[in-house]
Amino acid sequence: xxxxxxxxxxxxxxxxxxxxxxxxxxxxxxxxxxxxxxxxxxxxxxxxxxxxxxxxxxxxxxxxxxxxxxxxxxxxxxxxxxxxxxxxxxxxxxxxxxxxxxxxxxxxxxxxxxxxxxxxxxxxxxxxxxxxxxxxxxxxxxxxxxxxxxxxxxxxxxxxxxxxxxxxxxxxxxxxxxxxxxxxxxxxxxxxxxxxxxxxxxxxxxxxxxxxxxxxxxxxxxxxxxxxxxxxxxxxxxxxxxxxxxxxxxxxxxxxxxxxxxxxxxxxxxxxxxxxxxxxxxxxxxx
Amino acid sequence: xxxxxxxxxxxxxxxxxxxxxxxxxxxxxxxxxxxxxxxxxxxxxxxxxxxxxxxxxxxxxxxxxxxxxxxxxxxxxxxxxxxxxxxxxxxxxxxxxxxxxxxxxxxxxxxxxxxxxxxxxxxxxxxxxxxxxxxxxxxxxxxxxxxxxxxxxxxxxxxxxxxxxxxxxxxxxxxxxxxxxxxxxxxxxxxxxxxxxxxxxxxxxxxxxxxxxxxxxxxxxxxxxxxxxxxxxxxxxxxxxxxxxxxxxxxxxxxxxxxxxxxxxxxxxxxxxxxxxxxxxxxxxxxxxxxxxxxxxxxxxxxxxxxxxxxxxxxxxxxxxxxxxx
Numbered sequence: 001x002x003x004x005x006x007x008x009x010x011x012x013x014x015x016x017x018x019x020x021x022x023x024x025x026x027x028x029x030x031x032x033x034x035x036x037x038x039x040x041x042x043x044x045x046x047x048x049x050x051x052x053x054x055x056x057x058x059x060x061x062x063x064x065x066x067x068x069x070x071x072x073x074x075x076x077x078x079x080x081x082x083x084x085x086x087x088x089x090x091x092x093x094x095x096x097x098x099x100x101x102x103x104x105x106x107x108x109x110x111x112x113x114x115x116x117x118x119x120x121x122x123x124x125x126x127x128x129x130x131x132x133x134x135x136x137x138x139x140x141x142x143x144x145x146x147x148x149x150x151x152x153x154x155x156x157x158x159x160x161x162x163x164x165x166x167x168x169x170x171x172x173x174x175x176x177x178x179x180x181x182x183x184x185x186x187x188x189x190x191x192x193x194x195x196x197x198x199x200x201x202x203x204x205x206x207x208x209x210x211x212x213x214x215x216x217x218x219x220x221x222x223x224x225x226x227x228x229x230x231x232x233x234x235x236x237x238x239x240x241x242x243x244x245x246x247x248x249x250x251x252x253x254x255x256x257x258x259x260x261x262x263x264x265x266x267x268x269x270x271x272x273x274x275x276x277x278x279x280x281x282x283x284x285x286x287x
Numbered sequence: 288x289x290x291x292x293x294x295x296x297x298x299x300x301x302x303x304x305x306x307x308x309x310x311x312x313x314x315x316x317x318x319x320x321x322x323x324x325x326x327x328x329x330x331x332x333x334x335x336x337x338x339x340x341x342x343x344x345x346x347x348x349x350x351x352x353x354x355x356x357x358x359x360x361x362x363x364x365x366x367x368x369x370x371x372x373x374x375x376x377x378x379x380x381x382x383x384x385x386x387x388x389x390x391x392x393x394x395x396x397x398x399x400x401x402x403x404x405x406x407x408x409x410x411x412x413x414x415x416x417x418x419x420x421x422x423x424x425x426x427x428x429x430x431x432x433x434x435x436x437x438x439x440x441x442x443x444x445x446x447x448x449x450x451x452x453x454x455x456x457x458x459x460x461x462x463x464x465x466x467x468x469x470x471x472x473x474x475x476x477x478x479x480x481x482x483x484x485x486x487x488x489x490x491x492x493x494x495x496x497x498x499x500x501x502x503x504x505x506x507x508x509x510x511x512x513x514x515x516x517x518x519x520x521x522x523x524x525x526x527x528x529x530x531x532x533x534x535x536x537x538x539x540x541x542x543x544x545x546x547x548x549x550x551x552x553x554x555x556x557x558x559x560x561x562x563x564x565x566x567x568x569x570x571x572x573x574x575x576x577x578x579x580x581x582x583x584x585x586x587x588x589x590x591x592x593x594x595x596x597x598x599x600x601x602x603x604x605x606x607x608x609x610x611x612x613x
Contacts, residue, residue, distance in 0.1 A: 003387030011375060079371035079432070082335040083388040084360045286339045287298075 004085070004093030008067075012101060021063050025105045028055045033112050043122045045113050046130035046254030053134070053247055056141050057170060061162040063101060064145025065155045067094050068277070072153040081285070091146070091278050098142045106135050126256035133253025136266035140246060141166055143273035150277045172245035179237045186233035187226045190240075194218035288313045288470045289334065289440060293343035296329050296494075303329045305494035306343070311487075313439075316466045318485030318502070319474035320591060326494040327474040328368055331444050334472070335365045347440055361390070364438035366446055370429025374418030378409055378428050381417060382435060391436045399436055406461055407431040422449035430458065434465065441465055443473040447480060459484050478591055490594055497594045514583035515554045515562065518544065521575030526550045529573035535560030549578060 012018030032048040042048075071077040080090050113127035144165060149158040168175075180186070198215030202208065225232050242248065249266065252259040289311040296304040304326040311317045321327050332338045334345050336352040336359065345352045350359035373381055382400045391399055404410045407427040412420060417428060426449050433441055446462070447455045462484055465471055475481050481488055482502040490498045519526050523541070530539060530552065538555040545551075556562040563580070570577055 003384060006387070007373075007384050010380075011373075015375060074371070074374070075367060075369045076371040076373060078332075078337050078365070078367045079385070080388065082337050082360060082363065082365045083385075084357045084390055085388055086357060285337070 001085070001089040001093040001096075004080075004090055005097055008094055008097040009100070012063075012097070017062065017066075018101060021059055021101060022105055025052075025055060025059055026108055028052055029105075029109055029112075037112070037116055043116060043120060044130075044254070045109075045116070045122075045127045048112070049109075049130055049134045050250065050254060053137065053250065054170065056138060057163060057166045060138070060141045060145045060166055061159040063098050064142055064149050064162060065159040066149070067098070067146055068150035068281075069152050069155045069158045072150075073155075081281075087278050087281050091150075091274060091281070095143065095146055095274055095277075098146065099139045102135065102138045102142065106131060106138075109134075123256065129256055129258050130250075130253045132258075133250050133262065133266075136263065136270075137246065137250050140266045140269035140273075143270045143277075147273045147277045147280065151280050169244060169246040172241060173248050176238045176241045176245060179241060181235050181238060183226065183230045183233040186237045187222060189237050190222050190233075191219060194222065288315075288348060289472070290346040291330075291334065291343070292346070294330065294333060294340050294345065295342035296326070296333060296338070297341045303494050304333070304340075307491065307494070307496055308343075309489060309496065309499060311470055311472060313470050314466055314468075315487060316462065316471045316473065316485045318481035318488045319472060319491070320478065320481055320488060321474075321491040325491050327491065328444055329494075330491070331365070331367075331442055331472070331474060335363055335442055336360055337365075337367075362439040364433035364435065364441045366429045366433040366441075366443045368444045368448075370425050371432070372417045372425055372428055375416065377414050377416055378404070378420075378431075379413045381428065382431060385432045385435055389436045389438075403431040403435045406434065406464075408457065423451060423454055426450060427454070427458075430461075434469075437468070439469060441469050441471045443471065445474055445476065447475070447477065455480070490591065492594065515556070515566065516579065516581040516583060517550075517552050517554060517566070517577060518546070518579035519550045519552070519570055519575045519577055520548060521550060521570075521573070523550050525573050526552065526570065526575050529569040529575060530554055530566060533562055533565040533569050535562045535565065546578075550575075553583070 012021075029048065029052045032051045033045070036042050036048040036051070037045065068077070071080065081087065109131055110128070113122050113124055113131075116122045116127075117124075145158075145162040148162045148165065149155075152158050152161075180189075194215060197218070198211045201214060202211035205211065246266075246269070249262045252262040291307060291309050294304055294307040295302070307326075307330060309317075319327050319330070329338070333340045334347070334352070336345075336356050339353065345359075347359040348362045350362075352359045373384075376384065379400070382403060383396075386396045386400060401410075404413055407430045409424060409427050409431055412424055417425060420428065426446070430443070430446060433443065443462070447458050450458060459480065462471055462473065466486075473481075473484070485502060488498070488500065488502050489496065517530075527539065527541075530536060535556045536554055537557055540553045540555075542551045542553070554562065554566065563582070566580075567577065
């Protein structure tokens, strides 16, 4: 694992990508810091950071797009997966590198609150909780990017898909706002979702019995729920889609509360997508 | 050493490798022959654990590649079809990385890298970025990677592709040298290479094993009749009469002669009798001088074409008869 870690770290900092990432990130976070905290005089670093979240849309794909896609394209994955290393070790090695690069950027961000103490009283607990939340948010995005990179051979494809996915999670708050809240449309939306799930399952497994079965069971359960207990659907759509709003969880941190559920939410996203990456690679070997 | 049992790989309905079984003993070089798409690379990818098998298993050095992948992979060095090199690394950095992921003993690492570079003759480019190297050098760096750490089993997928004739000879010598301490499996399109290097040849077609034997034995499988090419001066009738009288001759095939006044003929005999002497004296007595005489033993190329072009059903029966004749 250490060998993979060292190799990836080297490749980020012998090429331009590592410097570009750090430079771009620090310029943007610096501008937000100056505008919000220095010029406008807010003592809370969280204001600046919630603006910086948007740069993840560009920066995460930049860092993660080549992680596995490039190995797949150059067939160097043959070297890795025929070496005595396990797939888990290889993927974790790569994941730790991207979150280390992000941590390097966070080290600089950690200086900002200290600078502010020169000008007045700053609640450092508030400040560092939001930095931690921001870092966890970034780690979750990196895991998503790693997963997307592992299922393709094209860096460009990986970059675009990661870009779109992160963009959607950033816009999710707004999307949830225009979602209907009544029971009937909630039922319809979930019915469509189950249908889509069944189709996706069929496309992946080519097993008509399983996919139709899951689809039918899902639809029946939804219908029964609607007729027996319609109140189950109360604001269920907004709750459901709100769950995907990765960014809104970050707001919990900005209030200075180390909200355990948000920490677990981000950590489970990281674990889930690293796990999915490993499974996707295993599946490709079996198909 | 390497035991392949009943290996099957299916991609949907397409069967890439079909119930393949063979074993390779320590110190042997096994050559893997087959036309494009025969399943050579797929089989190699399964032996090295890069892809999984639909059925069957591979045991390397007593370790099952699917049950104990880490142990089994420790004893494998693999050079895939495309050398798995990182273009942005220098040769030395790359080999250093490979040594690390192969978990090579730290104290011996430097020596091993040096030795691998020496054996594959890449020392003079050790500080250059791999992306600036020619195809032949990349191939050699890939080979250096495969032999690094002295794995007990070395698997090479078309190792001499992209090399110039001089390098091919060097690599062949290297492979022969490696077989003293390692077990080697190599695949190739170049049949002369296989017959020059390998102890045993395995021909597969459409995922199925067609033939396995020593290279010089293989020709005996199919070479039922020995032919003799002749160019003889004289009238066709005289020549034919003289040849037909020679004991052991079973068939005569005439071709258009290029030179005026000569006859071009291929004479076949049964495998027991040597007709060369008889032909010489018979034609000499008939006053028909021989301009050219050449015996036609089937080359590996002919055998290869023969066994891979036939229908599976026919081939199986032929294989059986070939065995019976032996």
